[in-house]
Amino acid sequence: MAFEYIQQSLAARKEQTLLRSRVLVQHSNARSITIAGKSYLNFASNDYLGLADQSLEGNHGTTGSRSSALVTGYQQVHKQLEDRLCELLGYESALLFSTGFSANSSVLKALFNDSAPLQNCAIFQDKLNHASLIDGALQSTAKHIRFNHNDMGHLRSRLEKSAASNKLIISEGVFSMDGDKAPLEALFKLKQQHNAWLMLDDAHAFGVVGEHGLGSCERYHEKPEILVITFGKAMASQGAAVLTSKAVADYMLQYNRDYIYSTSMSPLMVDAARFQLERLVKADNERAKLNENITLFKSLAEQASIALMSSDTAIQPVVLGSAENVLNAQRALQQKGIWLGAIRPPTVPANTARLRITLTAAHTHDDIRFLVQQLEGLL
Structure with a gap:
């Protein structure tokens, strides 16, 4: 046994x-x-x-x-x-x-x-x-x-x-x-x-x-x-x-x-x-709101032709490849008032450096729309 x-x-x-x-x-x-x-x-x-x-x-x-x-x-x-x-x-x-x-x-x-x-x-x-x-x-x-x-x-x-x-x-x-x-x-x-x-x-x-x-x-x-x-x-x-x-x-x-x-x-x-x-x-309402926000983000990202990974959770990575690309994107978003994690090797495999977006129940629909607009303009 x-x-x-x-x-x-x-x-x-x-x-x-x-x-x-x-x-x-x-x-x-x-x-x-x-x-x-x-x-x-x-x-x-x-x-x-x-x-x-x-x-x-x-x-x-x-x-x-x-x-x-x-x-x-x-x-x-x-x-x-x-x-x-x-x-x-x-x-x-x-x-x-x-x-x-x-x-x-x-x-x-x-x-x-x-x-x-x-x-x-x-x-x-x-x-x-x-x-x-x-x-x-x-x-x-x-x-x-x-x-x-x-x-x-x-x-x-x-x-x-x-x-x-x-x-x-x-x-x-x-x-x-x-x-x-x-x-x-x-x-x-x-x-x-x-x-x-x-x-x-x-x-x-x-x-x-x-x-x-x-x-x-x-x-x-x-x-x-x-x-x-x-x-x-x-x-x-x-x-x-x-x-x-x-x-x-x-x-x-x-x-x-x-x-x-x-x-x-x-x-x-x-x-x-x-x-x-x-x-x-007891946080059923918050879980429902989070799932609503995830669905909205994925839908808007698809409309904006932003390539996402196969995730239906709060973690939504956008892979940009090189560490340099990710750092440049991170800085550009910061100038627009958006803070995102820039994840680079060795945390992730080589050539898969990414912006790691984490959604919450506290985000409004306008927050998510603004994020997608800025990503679309950047990418």
Whole structure:
């Protein structure tokens, strides 16, 4: 069975009295701490000056969590956010990270560490995946195999040639530089056929894709074995979460060095993320307005003969080829009062430098018309 070594490793850790687990902190400050209803003097905090005790006006969360999650940094507010995410997205467990980059890269380094059977582990990764996923794979012990962007035939060929017992396919839900979506139905089918797992980075889909904004997988009964969402995009907050099974989460507590050795996410930011999450779930009108704006932009761009990539998301790139062309276009648009990102290699492949347009629900129709008019005059 694929990834059977996870359960075996956890059992070995338990037998060796080395199994790590989190302690839920009900209340704490620099001097005292309450766990399971009992209060203690707190000598396990890194809040050296006691400054985390002061909460910001109108917010119940303190600024500092005072420790790593495996010491005394795992508090009620962290668990509440984890539980809510699991409820919404259909997972057993969640782990919170301060950044999406850390979440992505550290999961791969931890999943394929020295305890994994080296010759039997392989990562199959879309060539346009985010740098955090590439870096994590390169720092892992697994064989790293890349397939052409959204090319399921190429992925199938790669899977068929692999003798690895533990295969992990990795994709983004919405690709950050092209704006197109992963072919999830085909990915689910391939992972089943080849006894593989799927990891999905849904940073640019969570909040905006799906009937209720729950991301790329909302309309599917099947879920990726590992789902990563970030709070800094549509949620307009900060941080990230890894959602998975209890066994994989427990495995991360043993081997994920970023999680184990980092002070846990600030309760203030967790509280803000919880607040923003509930706003996001109810933001049906905003999602409708965003989709309306995307449709309008694409229609006006077609009328103006502006070549777009095959994206129906908020990310709408206009490829200009050379870095010089993109920088010149960016400067010209700035003079007209428009600010766009100029994305150049190595962030994108050679000769595909682009203007990266990101649409929001806050844009008016007049804003979009003005943008297209200026693009048409420039291009």
